[in-house]
Amino acid sequence: MVSIFQRTNFDPETIERLGKLADRARAVDGRDPFADDLWHRATAGQTRLALSADDDGELAGAAFVADQGERRAAELLVDPERRGQGHGGELLAELLRRVDGELWLWSHGDHPAARTLARRHGLHRARELLQLRRDASVPVPAIEPPPGVTVRTFEPGHDENAWLRVNAAAFASHPEQGSRTLEDLHQAEAEPWFDPAGFFLAVDASGELLGFHWTKIHPPASGEPGGTRVGEVYVLGVAPHAHGQGVGSYLTAAGLRYLASQPGVEELMLYVEGDNAAARRVYERLGFTQYGIDVAYHRAG
Template sequence: MSELPQTTVSIHQVSDELDERTLSDVRQLAKDSLNVDGNPPLSDQTLVALAADDASENIITLLAEVGEGTESVLAGIAVVVREAADQPWVLEVVVHPDHRKTGIGRALLTKLSELIDLPQAQAWAHGDHEAAKKLASRIGMSRVRELYRMRREGTDFLEEAPVDRRISVRSFRVGEDEPSWLESNSQAFVHHPEQGSLTLSDLEARMAEDWFDPSGFFLAFNAEQKLVAYHWTKIHQSSGESIRPTGEVYVVGVVPEAQGMGLGRSLTTTGINYLLEQGVDAVILYVDAENEAAVKLYRSLGFTLWDADIMYGPQPID
């Protein structure tokens, strides 16, 4: 990696919540990186944490700026977030495409190592990039998790899968379904490190995003009107060379008692067809590489492996 640029580079920690202008700059940085890399560089959970109204001891934000005074611009950001004080830090680093290979990523990590035990943290690399491998190796991290990014091309609709006649499906109702969804989500993802721990604040933060549309959030209820499964879709507006938006199977959940009824496949099909009706030309999703059953299901629906996000963590002890 080359040395730091001659232009003035400053790394500083944000001790309070991000102001509107800085948050806007961070979102633009993420968008510019997405346009170049094809991968969102910051997870939804990180963006939610950055946009929170109150500062927390469970988030540390470092900003890298180049230039001086009114001429300075945001060139990079490092964020670590944890669920609680006894949980590991999860790191994401983004450097603007115009300022890469100038040592900014290394400078952010050097500063961060003064604040936390960096080799004991976990770090997401959105895309299996060589630069991320080198940075992870430099600070003593190895691959601990792989998240597939799968993609379904084209606008062919899927045949709707039959549903048990005792099951009713409707869209999410804001102000009514939040408690029941949170309960079913925690049951469906009890062993999932991020999704299963979502709180009402997390849900409300996502509902406040521009992309949220309750009409694309499908809920399945049993005969007792208990929420037993759901499919939350998402639409990404066109970016880079794309002309049409891209749909996403954002999250599909089925509570344990309703598994084996075909609800996952049925709701996934419903959501994909809904996304196609909205004019997307491709649908993406993320799934753990080790979840063989889910990967098999998505392949049967026309998805193929597109890319992968890699989590790096402490190297295992022999």
């Protein structure tokens, strides 16, 4: 018998159980079950609604709603061993009943079950986020730096405000990335994976920040030390006034070479909007091919 519990935020015990549930789903599905920013909000007590489904005392699934930039977004996860039993449908129905207005619901991996639930509840497939990957051993083309441009690494405590300005300008039309705050950046800096040695900044002769390539290295999927790791083009942005100068190409190459040089990194990955044909062509020329897809379903306000 499944019981659904509603609260404003997950309690510490449920967060611990949810982390273990996410680990089980990651092992089965081969990908993270939650977006980084939404997972942080769920564990930091910043959700608007939190639902947990208990089945005979075990956590069968959970769903939550949190702010994602200027949007309200939702995540839903069911234990791999309890899928196909209606838990996801119950969680989604309860979530939609209790949350009014516009809502974006993520499906990581574009599962057929998610498509079925979306149709059943009248949700529109509104956005596709593609994950691309390439073999880290494939050489990265040599690219000369633009005239007067140098690349250095990020300095915590010094570069935050400059990065926030360029990030906001570069992603002005992006619903999540462009609205990142100083608090968000400090939270990322506190993460175990954060390494300023892999956070590259392109500056001009006066020291003005023109663009950046923030990389991330994911731990081994098995969780075992010494396992293979995946390097990610986490965020790549160029100030609008520096477009067309080759800053983005040079930063991309610098970050890819760095990731490929790190111990245990055998694959490189990145995310790109499905409708961004120009960016996809650039990455395809660098050897990236589609690996996975995340879909955002939309309910209008």
